[in-house]
Amino acid sequence: MMLIHCPHCGPRAQSEFVYERTVDSVAPTDATTDQAMQTLFTRNNPRGVDDEIWRHSFGCRAWMVITRHRVTNEISHVRAVGPETLP
């Protein structure tokens, strides 16, 4: 079980988080059919570092982008995503 440094809550257990998808698989709602299918189904899937979208679903419910090495699970960066917020 990984330890994820939530930008809002600090280090928390992975079981509080839910993985959503990789950043490169987000298609805009107004994408053409071909663009959308390309984005959804043709992805890099690297054996190495990727940017992943996670949510602290059972914590602060906020979204974040986690840069994770998929072999070692090393997390090199976590970036908060979401509306403007107070500290």
Place this chain on the structure above:
Amino acid sequence: MTDVTVSILPSAPLWALEIWSNPDAVAARFKAATGFALPKMGSSDGSEALRLIRYEPTVWLVEGDASALPSILANDGTQTAIGGGIVRMLLSGKGWRRLLMEGGVFDAESPAFTTGSSAATIIDHVNIRLHVHSDDACLAYVPLSYARGILHFWEEAAKALD
């Protein structure tokens, strides 16, 4: 035997207060109107009459008399009643920290988790929000549907905390 007892508190009016724009301006209006600042992540502020506990970046749990809030929020946010779905439980006695480690993943034994601190976490597979009342007491906000299950879980766990 470690000292902790769990009890269900009477229901209270609870709201989710969400700010969607101009958070700094809202914070200033809030401070001016209530006399205390909108609490930071992981903490609470206020009194028995009106307490705000922050578990989310843009949402505060409001407990008490929320009638002043709409005018403070104006068009920068809203409040929604949520009290029907939440059961408040009180964990009292020195042993509350250890009890929270049972089936948990959050460091409730950390010295940094102190009076006025708040945290949302998962305990025995249930999403639960914690608010430290004092060294001897912690409040837990438990989803109504899981409340009896969690109460039973805590009562059983409290028997074997050593």
Place this chain on the structure above:
Amino acid sequence: MTGPSRPSSATDINFTFDGKRYSARRGDTLAAALLANGIGLVGRSFKYHRPRGIMTAGVEEPSALVTVGEGGRTEPNTRATDVFVYDGLVANSQNRWPSLSLDFGAIFGLAAPLFSAGFYYKTFFGSAKRWMFYEHFIRKAAGLGNAPTESDPDRFSQRAAFCDVLVVGAGPSGLAAAVDAAEAGQRVILVEQDEILGASLIRDPQELYSVWVQNCAERIRAAGGRILTRTTASGYWEHDLVTLTQRLAEPGQVPHNGVAQRLWHVRAGQVLLATGSIERPVAFPNNDRPGVMLSQAVRTYVRRYGVCPGQRVVIATNNDDAYLTAHALQEAGAQIVAILEARPAPAGQGQNLPVFNNAHPLSTKGARHCLKNVSGSVDGVTKSWDADLLAVSGGFTPVVHLHCQAGGTLEWNDAAQAFVPAQSRQNVKTIGGAAAPAPVFNATPVAPAKKSFVDFQNDVTLADVDLAWAEGYRSVEHLKRYTTLGMATDQGKTSNMGALARLAEKQGVAIPEAGLTTFRPPYTPVTMGLFAGAGAKDAGAHKRRLALYDVHAAKNPIWQPLGYWFRPRAYPMAGETLADAAMREARSVRTSAGLTDVSTLAKFEVSGPDAVALLETICATTVGKLAVGRGRYTFMLREDGFVFDDGTVWRIDENRYLLTSSTGGADRMATHLSYVRNYLHPSWHVSVVNVQEHYAGIAIAGPKAKSAVAKLIGEEPPRHMSTISAKIAGVSVLVLAASYSGERAFEIYVDARNAEPVWTHCETAVIAEGGCLYGLEAMEFLRIEKGHLVVGGEIDGRTTPQDLALDKMLNKAGGFIGASGLGRSALSEPGRRQLVGLEAIEGSIPEGSMLVTADGKSPEGHVTASAFRIMEGGSIALAHLADGFDRHGEELIATSPTRGQRARVRVIAPHFYDSAGERYRD
């Protein structure tokens, strides 16, 4: 065997082994107590049923496996070396019939060639009959203890802990490190699998060791550190999470506060592994006989337990450590008859001992229970000695399991002939003996291969390793799987190095080049109940209770699990079956009125100036045109264009909407809404709040529903797809006029805390109209007859709005999620399965059955839900059928071959009741 240092004592406790009563001293392991009582034969081996005794004094024990405890507390395959005797302990030997000393299975020992390496795989080749033949007696003969049949009466706990430093192992290095860290102000946890601290210090007492150990423990505790004994660090996971298994009671023992074991999840800032090393056996023929023990284990029994396991002792060694055992044995009064020293020249510790250099053991002789003679080679000449104990030391294998589980690498230490930790990937460091094992002479076996056991638990010999090599298995991973080497419950703690050395020798390479198999958790076997934790006693997960649970429970309904929820399925009256009750309830809804609990529906309040924008992104239908107080049916698509949920959306105020969706999809919808709002559109001015549990929901349906609601609220009820705020029993409620049943119907939403009086009033009103309560089963009958969809049934993740005939409702302006995906040409090609209704011409339509044009043809569709016409009778169903929209009137067969059920059916429109929707209107 009882040594002079072990006088009997008034504090002796009793235990039984194979039904016979013995005494033990407090602090004895079962193995120590058995040895003290002169019991050498403890079990029979896995494959050959060879007699086996006690080989080690620790968790690595491969041979002395016993069943401990009775009834639900029975723990099979427990290492006798890893159970501390308590008064009343009951232990039994395993894998023997009719008794341990007279075991018919031992005949398999004579048939050893039959069970050679790869036996299992070989039986798979050739005719299938061969495997069928072998399987019968393999299952009977091979094996370990039996799993208990009763449920475990004890509880299991799971607990989290956090620390700056976790120290694994309370030997001299671990204790010192823990003291330093604790006194430096760090949060420290020290774990030790033994019940006392000290580890190697207990075996090799330095002066005042116990005082030092006790002093360390006091200093750690005084500095706020936590010491856990009988606790094994069993797994090392990502980001320095270490799982610990703690025994609060010994196997089979009644725990003092109900909890038998605890699984700790420890997140550590740093982990220090002071895990020491495990002594290796020596491979030579008949090295598995009771009376052949590891040298350090012998020393442990002598020094710690005061038990001398032999009086005439031969020692075989390739290192200095075994000489400490010789001295310990001499102190206990035993005679050392020979030391077979693998090293060619005297090494300096053997003064006054009969040391033979350039010597190694060749074989043993003995009776079932004991050793009688040891033969060995000295400078190539065979000699033999009468002896009742052979203590062997083939060197030391550092315990690197946790280091490797953490992703660390190993390097070869040639002097120690062992792999030691090298690079670490996590914050873990190995200290003490595990990092720097003692030097040894040579680890490669030199004796004949036959009956030279390397894996004692799985009965793998050097001959099996040789055979695997001869049959072409080159990689260590293949060797392992072909021979089952290291795959027993001991995970090869004593065996792997001997076999690896043999493989390297065959390959003609150095040992490190032969490779290593993977170390996987758990380090020692873990009781299943620990993984379930508190859930082991219940359903595994908490049931979700309705706000009105007590109200329903008082009526004794049949409950239906729905995800984690439990909802009333029907409220049978005396003598009614489920089907009877459900049909009565459904008829009541069709003819007068019914009342049901719909609280579990997903509900979200969406507020703010951008509420419409959000809803029109989530929903595939229009929302913006709704007037305040109006609602409509809606559905949601995945990005690939398939329908994934449906519900209703209501405009309850200028900038406030209520969105409902399916119970089962509630959490998924909450995530989806949050994703769209926070990830895709963080700048929108909108708030989405999950109010699923805030509102209890009560539905009233039927031709008399309107009159019942009118009386309840004291005003004109809203018309179909409208909503008003009202009061029932003085409580504020939201009344939505929506229908799932096909009748005029209302959903009443109320703050869950105030639901009970509202429900009571509603129930009274419905009964006054001649109605009754109805459950999920009746609701299913009603909605099928009406042709309404259910998520998970007709909406099964493979259907588009077109397939479900919902496409006319699609938002023409697009912009909703899934709009791009819908454009795929394949989604409008012929042959797609489309929603149809079926009515039976003959027979009852089986749920889940296939639709075929004739027997033996490929399926062209399937039944998603079947029911009976509520008033008229007759079997009906909803189905997905290829090109179904154009096949109304066609006759098909609905067949469920697995259940032997079939029906002849006619394809019709999927609305069996009031297709014009007239009953919704006043």
